Amino acid sequence: MFIAISAVILVAIAIGLLRAFLGPTLYDRVLAANMSGTLTVLMVAVLGFMTGRPEFLDIALVYVLISFVSTIAVLRVCGTGCGASRDPEADSGEG
Amino acid sequence: MEILIDTILLVLLMITGFSIVRMRSLLAATMLTSIYSLLSASLFVVLDAVDVALTEAAIGAGISTILLLATIALTTDREKPPQRTPMLPLIVVIITGMALIYGTLDMPHFGNPQAPVHLHVAPAYLHDTPGEIGIPNVVTSVLASYRGYDTLGELAVIFTAGAGVLTLLGYRTRGGNSMDPGIRKLLILRVIGKLFFPLILLFALYVQFHGDYGPGGGFQAGVIFATGFILYALAFGLGNAQRLIPHQLLRIMVAFGMLLYIGVGIESMLLGGKFLEYNVLADDPVSGQHLGIILIELGVGITVASVMLMIYYVFRSRQPEGDL
Amino acid sequence: MLISDLPVLQVVIPLAAAPVCLLLRNPRHAWACALIASWLVLAIALMLVQRVHAVGTLSYAIGAWVAPWGIEYRIDMAGALMVLVVAIIGALVMPFARRSIEHEILEKCTGLFYTCYLLCLCGLLGMVVTGDAFNLFVFLEISSLSSYVLISLGSRRRALTAAYQYLIMGTIGATFILIGVGLLYMMTGTLNMVDLSQRLPEVANTRTIMAAFAFVTVGVSIKLALFPLHQWLPNAYTDAPSVVSAFIAATATKVGVYVLLRFFFTVFGMQFSFDAMHVGEILMLLAVAGILIASLVAVFQDNVKRMLAYSSVAQIGYIILGISMASAAGVSAGMIHLFNHAMIKGALFLAIGCIFLRLGSAELRDMHGLARHMPWTMAAFVAGGLSLIGIPLTSGFISKWYLASAALSGGYWPLVVLILASSLIGLIYMWRVVEVAYFHVPGTMMHKVREAPAVMLIPTWLLIGINLYVGMDASLITDITRQGAEILIGEALQ
Amino acid sequence: MSNLKHAFNMTLFLFAIWLLLSGHYTLLLLIFGLLSTLLIVLLAHRAELIDREIHPVLLKPSLLPYWLWLAREMIKSNIDVSLRILNPRMPISPKIFTVRAGQKTDLGRVTYGNSITLVPGTVTVDVDDDIFTVHALTQEAAADLESGEMNRRVCNVENVF
Amino acid sequence: METVIYILSWIFLLGGAIFLLVGAIGILRFPDFYTRLHAVSVCDTMGAGLVLAGLMLQGGFSLVTVKLLLIFYFMIFTGPTAVHALAQAALQGKLKPVVDEHEQQ
Amino acid sequence: MSPELTVLACVALPLLAPALITALHRWPNPRETATLLTSGCLFLLVYSLHDDVLRGSRPAIDLAEPLPGLKIGFEVEPLGMLFALLASFLWIVTSVYSIGYLRSHHEWRQTSYYSYFAVALGSAMGIAFAGNMFTLFVFYELLTLSTYPLVTHAGDDNAREGGRMYLGYLLGTSIILLLLALVWTWSLTGTLDFRAGGILEGVVTPGVAGILLVLYIFGIGKAAVMPFHLWLPAAMVAPTPVSALLHAVAVVKAGVFTVLKVVIYIFGIDFLANIPVTQWLMYVAAATILLAAIVALRQDNLKLRLAWSTISQLSYIVMCALLVTPLGIVGGGMHIVMHGFAKITLFFCAGAILTATHKTRISELNGIGRHMPWTMAAFTVGALSMIGIPPTAGFISKWYILLGAIETREAVAAGVIIMSTLLNAAYFLPIVYVAFFRTPNDTLESMPGHNTRDTDGEAPPLVVLALTVTAAGTLALFFLPDLPLDLMLQLSGGSP
Amino acid sequence: MSGLLGLYNYWIVIILMMTGFYAVIARPNLIKQIIGLFIFQTSVFILFISMANIEGGTAPIIKEGIRLYSNPLPHVLILTAIVVSLATTALGLALVVRIKEAYGTINEDNIHVQDEED
Known part of the structure; x- marks a missing residue:
């Protein structure tokens, strides 16, 4: 059962990834990354139960914090300067 | 059945990897790299490497993404299309890959319990750790005691990176209390940052001191600790963060952690043991080991946290004023 | 701390001095700290050589965990020689460094410079003495990372790209080594080199081990700048600060060669490396190509540091050539050249450092008539150059002599001719400098140029002195290398 | 003190x-x-x-009623949004508008802002003192928020702080 | 009782999984950045909440439950903050939201 | 002073002299005195050894042993004694000549000139007294390096060009071929000591010995056997005293001296006689004699003609050595001395002409004998000696060479000697002829900027003194050849 | 797991490694190279961790009732290697920043052009 749950979460991550590739703006990618982070947290939690070692939840906790900080960092560090209008992927499609 | 999850993760990694190479926006590539790192951390969890997963998540998705972003902010986001033909690199890569695949042909199969790795040195660690070191986390016992010297080297590497970045980029102090103009808009972030800053630090210290029992240890703790401060800097501006932990203090902490680690080694020599032989630190070898591990993990934690923070400061303080 | 702790002390001392240097605010104090550390290392290195000579191979189990479970330090004669090389250069460069660094590096970076320098020293020493394949990787990275920083401190902006290029290539190399070590571990379950060598024969004919061998070889070859993986080297040596060029040119690649030796002979065993993998033939080919091409390229360089850098690539070719013969004579010739070349290149780069201090340039066109104004420096340069060419009574002659006779006894005829012919190319590029410095009319800017200060000249001449001494009486060094080579090859035969 | x-x-x-x-x-x-x-x-x-x-x-027991109310709102709107996502025609009508926050303290405003975001269908896009810019997925969600019930409840909560 | 909890936990887990999937589909299907934010909210709140609740029931009451609660607590705060920060940055970055013209009038 | 120490002093004295010379660089007269004193002392020291050597003792001293079998050590034996005597004596004369020459040319960098000169002589001493091939090789290289600054003394591009060629040929051949031969010999025998009867016999096959011999003969580039001879004309950019002493005596004679040493002490005459390659190499030397003489014939520049003549004459000695008979060896040894005296005289004269009239071309020398009778008389003596006409020294050495050739029934060698004698005559006698019997070419003398006063009369007295001494020596050696002959006979171990 | 199926795991990891490696050597953008390096190294870590895995094993934290643990040694090695990789990344990025300041570009091709002009 846990397997099934994890698999579903993985599929969700895959879809999130797809959004990250498609963009089209940087914000979409960051959003996708953020969602993948949340999903990963859940997956790790589920995996911990699956392998019978729920103490792995520490890892999930770390993930929550890290993915939050890095999302904030994208926005703060690159600021508004890295706005959508400048996303090269938007006009050229792919590299 | 874990193999299924393992496979899906690998495929996802592969897709991510390919698209990172193809992306021409560096920011997009960075975001994907962060995802890549998170995915591989998940893979580590699936493969039972919890300590590694913790570290990879804290580093790959956290600090190194932040550093990449800071660099992009200082340079450019746009990658020009390559002028060179990629034929030669492609050939090199294919040859290397073929060599590796050729090498795998005689490998023990994935997860095979009869593989040499599971028969020689490692079983001794698993078997002896409870008796010799007295802590449940074998990774920590190997890391801090059996191969404690590697960890000292690792610390030296991080120390080198800190000193190197400081040398390369120099250090500029930010004007004390100044907040950049956009900060007024960051009400939510500021309040949440204020609420979570102590929690992250607490969690970091928890990881620091529970490395013996669960995943974690000085290194992970240091990174998380630094991440807490980075959050603070993000929410309240770099100037405030630098006021909270001044650069000079960081410098001292960086050196202190290293010296603490080395000091434990030297102390054990002075007590008549070999370098890093914790057994001699206390009357009872096991408690000696325990003491030694706590001390060196502390050294690692202090140095790593301060180096990470220092690197962040250095990168960010390079940003033109008012753009923070 | 007893005499038995020496193997680890010599790595730990610079490692402990590095954070202390970081704390010291005054550049002078930092320098003094680094100086003391490096001289202590030299003293320990000398004691180590003496001890290895007296009692044979030393083994030190760090943390008292015995070999395959813990990390072991292992010093045999060859290792002791390498330690000595690194320690000598490290110690002699230090007194030289103060003036040169004051001149070339911003004052606020000075303390950090010494920190990185000590780390680099520590990394190199650690690589030499360690008996653990993974520990080797860690110390390799310490030395590499610190040398990237050191190189980037060069005064021109090209230093940055040079350091970056080195970083990329070096990291690829290190990662290759990591892959190789991983594959080895996968097939044997151990990381200790001696343990590895005992367990490898069982699995030697697997494809995994062959791949591991290939990756380790390529990885280390990048580090030691084996032609054609040398691209990082000329830029790095050219644009680094003088002291760094001297230190790294004299030690880093040499330690790389030593690591290669360790892997070929100790870990994989001679039979596997040379009979099964035919690495001897490949190395010989690359070495020959490297010697010829790099020497020829050196002839056309107008920057003396760059010229010396290309010459280094060629000289590494000589060392590798000796090793590729896979005979006791060849390996010992390679090791002799390893020692000699370290001393020669160290001296030459120090001399260039003196020139750079006064001229602010290492370009050939700025050196017209320099010998009048800096006679001692130029004399040192000429002496080093003669040694590099292999003029009799210099150490370079000894190593070329041994190389040539090893090639002769191995029946490699054309190699002998090549060795001699390429030293002629060496003559050509060294002579270009001599001609400009001695036989050209000084330029107008030259009259302000004075002789370099004594603190810089003395280390330079000490290295030259070692060269000349070895040239006059090589018995000490040949003794050590012969023992070292015999241990290496002997281990392979067991 | x-x-x-x-x-x-x-x-x-x-x-x-x-x-x-x-x-x-x-x-x-x-x-x-x-x-x-x-x-x-x-x-x-x-x-x-x-x-x-x-x-x-934030953990005071007296806040419990608010949390429960919020949870109910969340579940409701979650189901609503999910259905819209799964609906092949995807019946959405995005809207961007501003609301005025009645709270005095920072924490109160943040609670309000985050509550808005937590309820799917509405996202706080910008905060400028007491003017919140909100993006809503549907007109209905926007209307819900504009009705001001949440604002009122959060203001009550603020008094507990 | 145990069976009830067991079954309940699986219902929660499955429900959570479904919501996660729906959220993911949403992020793919929605037409522009701002609408996608709502899909993420679905994941962050309902999906995560249900999965964690399911796990809590699985684990019985122990420190594990506390940790799961803690995770949930963290998520409840960080999730919307991140989404808000993103939206804010997008708005400042002059990313125009697609709005329903017809309804606006 | 014990003979061992004397040997050491002989090498060390000129090597240390530069220190004194440099110290005195501000005061020209004491500086030159230092040179003269050094050269004088050196000659006395060398001479003091000669008795011992004639009595059969072999003073030897070892200094260092960098590698097993590779020693830095000295040992005096007759051939070396002969070479040392020649070089040290001629150094005195050349020093005198140099003073006059350099001062009248107002040459720059005189201090370094004298210093390098002393070092070059020291190296020549080292070569002469070398106790083994390795030591010899060391000083051989040192000689090359120390003469480079002298060759490029003029400091212009032309000089540097010549210097590069000089260095390239000499170091190139010595490192690639000679060093290879050394390494090989050492790896075969484990030693490089000079031993009577050679060290290779019984160790190598004739085939290998043949290859080695080729390596040695061509590796010793200073012997200027074709095709490695071009450095010698190139080196003529040097000031005349340098050409005189170094390229007529010290350097080139060091080359042929080395050839002789190799033949005698490394291979051993008897062993060599059984190697077929020897004969082929002798033909190469013979060809060099003839070809170089023919080229000399076509040179208009006086110094170049002398240089080509030197190439030709050097191959005499190489040929002698390769005749591998005691008589040939004696002839070769004698020719070192005889040719040395004659050639230095000729160069001195060329320098004197240059100093006095600024003329370098033979075609400009019409009637010069009337202005410079002393110089041209000396020149005539030298020329006759080169041809081998009695009563000049050249006759004696040629006599022995011819005897050697006849003894071994080498018709080619004998023929070449006779042919080349004719050629010598063909390129030297015309000079004598135009100098004395042509009327001066007025158009040249009246060229603008030409200092006509200089053409009236001889070069500076010191110059004339030097060339007179050597010319006299050339004559004297015909009548009193005992000293060199005794030494050579002692070497070949018997009567001629 | 029988036959080659037991190895596909490694192969995917190798493909990952090569993806990163390709980015390092083929891309002229310096940041892209660093990212490539990061991917390359991370993939190597996955290789190590894969080899530590044991079928039916669990994380090497000793606990009552568990018999089979994964191999802790590669974990330790990779912990160290991750740190090394981070250090390299940090240093590389610092260099990139300096290069950008000195050259005004982080494109390798442009930098070479400028270097040649020097």
Whole structure:
């Protein structure tokens, strides 16, 4: 059962990834990354139960914090300067 | 059945990897790299490497993404299309890959319990750790005691990176209390940052001191600790963060952690043991080991946290004023 | 701390001095700290050589965990020689460094410079003495990372790209080594080199081990700048600060060669490396190509540091050539050249450092008539150059002599001719400098140029002195290398 | 004086979290826990982060009704949004508008803003003093928010702080 | 009782999984950045909440439950903050939201 | 002073002299005195050894042993004694000549000139007294390096070009071929000591010995056997005293001296006689004699003609050595001395002409004998000696060479000697002829900027003194050849 | 797991490694190279961790009732290697920043052009 749950979460991550590739703006990618982070947290939690070692939840906790900080960092560090209008992927499609 | 999850993760990694190479926006590539790192951390969890997963998540998705972003902010986001033909690199890569695949042909199969790795040195660690070191986390016992010297080297590497970045980029102090103009808009972030800053630090210290029992240890703790401060800097501006932990203090902490680690080694020599032989630190070898591990993990934690923070400061303080 | 702790002390001392240097605010104090550390290392290195000579191979189990479970330090004669090389250069460069660094590096970076320098020293020493394949990787990275920083401190902006290029290539190399070590571990379950060598024969004919061998070889070859993986080297040596060029040119690649030796002979065993993998033939080919091409390229360089850098690539070719013969004579010739070349290149780069201090340039066109104004420096340069060419009574002659006779006894005829012919190319590029410095009319800017200060000249001449001494009486060094080579090859035969 | 109280509260709260996280109640670890907590409080003090707006206030039992109400709202709108996502025609009508926040304190406003975001269908896009710019997925969601019930409830909550 | 909890936990887990999937589909299907934010909210709140609740029931009451609660607590705060920060940055970055013209009038 | 120490002093004295010379660089007269004193002392020291050597003792001293079998050590034996005597004596004369020459040309960098000169002589001493091939090789290289600054003394591009060629040929051949031969010999025998009867016999096959011999003969580039001879004309950019002493005596004679040493002490005459390659190499030497003489014939520049003549004459000695008979060896040894005296005289004269009239071309020398009778008389003596006409020294050495050739029934060698004698005559006698019997070419003398006063009369007295001494020596050696002959006979161990 | 199926795991990891490696050597953008390096190294870590895995094993934290643990040694090695990789990344990025300041570009091709002009 846990397997099934994890698999579903993985599929969700895959879809999130797809959004990250498609963009089209940087914000979409960051959003996708953020969602993948949340999903990963859940997956790790589920995996911990699956392998019978729920103490792995520490890892999930770390993930929550890290993915939050890095999302904030994208926005703060690159600021508004890295706005959508400048996303090269938007006009050229792919590299 | 874990193999299924393992496979899906690998495929996802592969897709991510390919698209990172193809992306021409560096920011997009960075975001994907962060995802890549998170995915591989998940893979580590699936493969039972919890300590590694913790570290990879804290580093790959956290600090190194932040550093990449800071660099992009200082340079450019746009990658020009390559002028060179990629034929030669492609050939090199294919040859290397073929060599590796050729090498795998005689490998023990994935997860095979009869593989040499599971028969020689490692079983001794698993078997002896409870008796010799007295802590449940074998990774920590190997890391801090059996191969404690590697960890000292690792610390030296991080120390080198800190000193190197400081040398390369120099250090500029930010004007004390100044907040950049956009900060007024960051009400939510500021309040949440204020609420979570102590929690992250607490969690970091928890990881620091529970490395013996669960995943974690000085290194992970240091990174998380630094991440807490980075959050603070993000929410309240770099100037405030630098006021909270001044650069000079960081410098001292960086050196202190290293010296603490080395000091434990030297102390054990002075007590008549070999370098890093914790057994001699206390009357009872096991408690000696325990003491030694706590001390060196502390050294690692202090140095790593301060180096990470220092690197962040250095990168960010390079940003033109008012753009923070 | 007893005499038995020496193997680890010599790595730990610079490692402990590095954070202390970081704390010291005054550049002078930092320098003094680094100086003391490096001289202590030299003293320990000398004691180590003496001890290895007296009692044979030393083994030190760090943390008292015995070999395959813990990390072991292992010093045999060859290792002791390498330690000595690194320690000598490290110690002699230090007194030289103060003036040169004051001149070339911003004052606020000075303390950090010494920190990185000590780390680099520590990394190199650690690589030499360690008996653990993974520990080797860690110390390799310490030395590499610190040398990237050191190189980037060069005064021109090209230093940055040079350091970056080195970083990329070096990291690829290190990662290759990591892959190789991983594959080895996968097939044997151990990381200790001696343990590895005992367990490898069982699995030697697997494809995994062959791949591991290939990756380790390529990885280390990048580090030691084996032609054609040398691209990082000329830029790095050219644009680094003088002291760094001297230190790294004299030690880093040499330690790389030593690591290669360790892997070929100790870990994989001679039979596997040379009979099964035919690495001897490949190395010989690359070495020959490297010697010829790099020497020829050196002839056309107008920057003396760059010229010396290309010459280094060629000289590494000589060392590798000796090793590729896979005979006791060849390996010992390679090791002799390893020692000699370290001393020669160290001296030459120090001399260039003196020139750079006064001229602010290492370009050939700025050196017209320099010998009048800096006679001692130029004399040192000429002496080093003669040694590099292999003029009799210099150490370079000894190593070329041994190389040539090893090639002769191995029946490699054309190699002998090549060795001699390429030293002629060496003559050509060294002579270009001599001609400009001695036989050209000084330029107008030259009259302000004075002789370099004594603190810089003395280390330079000490290295030259070692060269000349070895040239006059090589018995000490040949003794050590012969023992070292015999241990290496002997281990392979067991 | 009150600052000291807040610091004490914070210490207690953090130590409690430590105990919950730890699971190993040896003397050594308890001491470490205490030291860690004190260190963090010290740091927080230096950073001038210790005031009324610290964690414990969010956990006061008197806030429970609000949390439950919010949970109900969340479930409702979650189902609503999910159905819209799965609907092949995807019946959405995005809208961007502003609402005025009636709260006085920062924490109150943040609670309001985050509550808006937490309920799917509405996202706080910008905060400018008491003017919140909100993006809504549907007109209905926008209307819900504009009705001001949430604002009122959060204002009530604020008084509890 | 145990069976009830067991079954309940699986219902929660499955429901959570479904919501996660729906959220993911949403992020793919929605037409522009701002609408996608709502899909993420679905994941962050309902999906995560249900999965964690399911796990809590699985684990019984222990420190594990506390940790799961803690995770949930963290998520409840960080999730919307991140989403808000993103939206804010996008708005400042002059990313125009697609709005329903017809309804606006 | 014990003979061993004397040997050491002989090498060390000129090597240390530069220190004194440099110290005195501000005061020209004491500086030159230092040179003269050094050269004088050196000659006395060398001479003091000669008795011992004639009595059969072999003073030897070892200094260092860098590698097993590779020693830095000295040993005096007759051939070396002969070479040392020649070089040290001629150094005195050349020093005198140099003073006059350099001062009248107002040459720059005189201090370094004298210093390098002393070092070059020291190296020549080292070569002469070398106790083994390795030591010899060391000083051989040192000689090359120390003469480079002298060759490029003029400091212009032309000089540097010549210097590069000089260095390239000499170091190139010595490192690639000679060093290879050394390494090989050492790896075969484990030693490089000079031993009577050679060290290779019984160790190598004739085939290998043949290859080695080729390596040695061509590796010793200073012997200027074709095709490695071009450095010698190139080196003529040097000031005349340098050409005189170094490229007529010290350097080139060091080359052929080395050839002789190799033949005698490394291979051993008897062993060599059984190697077929020897004969082929002798033909190469013979060809060099003839070809170089023919080229000399076509040179208009006086110094170049002398240089080509030197190439030709050097191959005499190489040929002698390769005749591998005691008589040939004696002839070769004698020719070192005889040719040395004659050639230095000729160069001195060329320098004197240059100093006095600024003329370098033979076609400009019409009637010069009337202005410079002393110089041209000396020149005539030298020329006759080169041809081998009695009563000049050249006759004696040629006599022995011819005897050697006849003894071994080498018709080619004998023929070449006779042919080349004719050629010598063909390129030297015309000079004598135009100098004395042509009327001066007025158009040249009246060229603008030409200092006509200089053409009236001889070069500076010191110059004339030097060339007179050597010319006299050339004559005297015909009548009193005992000293060199005794030494050579002692070497070949018997009567001629 | 029988036959080659037991190895596909490694192969995917190798493909990952090569993806990163390709980015390092083929891309002219310096940041892209660093990212490539990061991917390359991370993939190597996955290789190590894969080899530590044991079928039916669990994380190497000793606990009552568990018999089979994964191999802790590669975990330790990779912990160290991750740190090394981070250090390299940090240093590389610092260099990139300096290069950008000195050259005004982080494109390798442009930098070479400028270097040649020097």
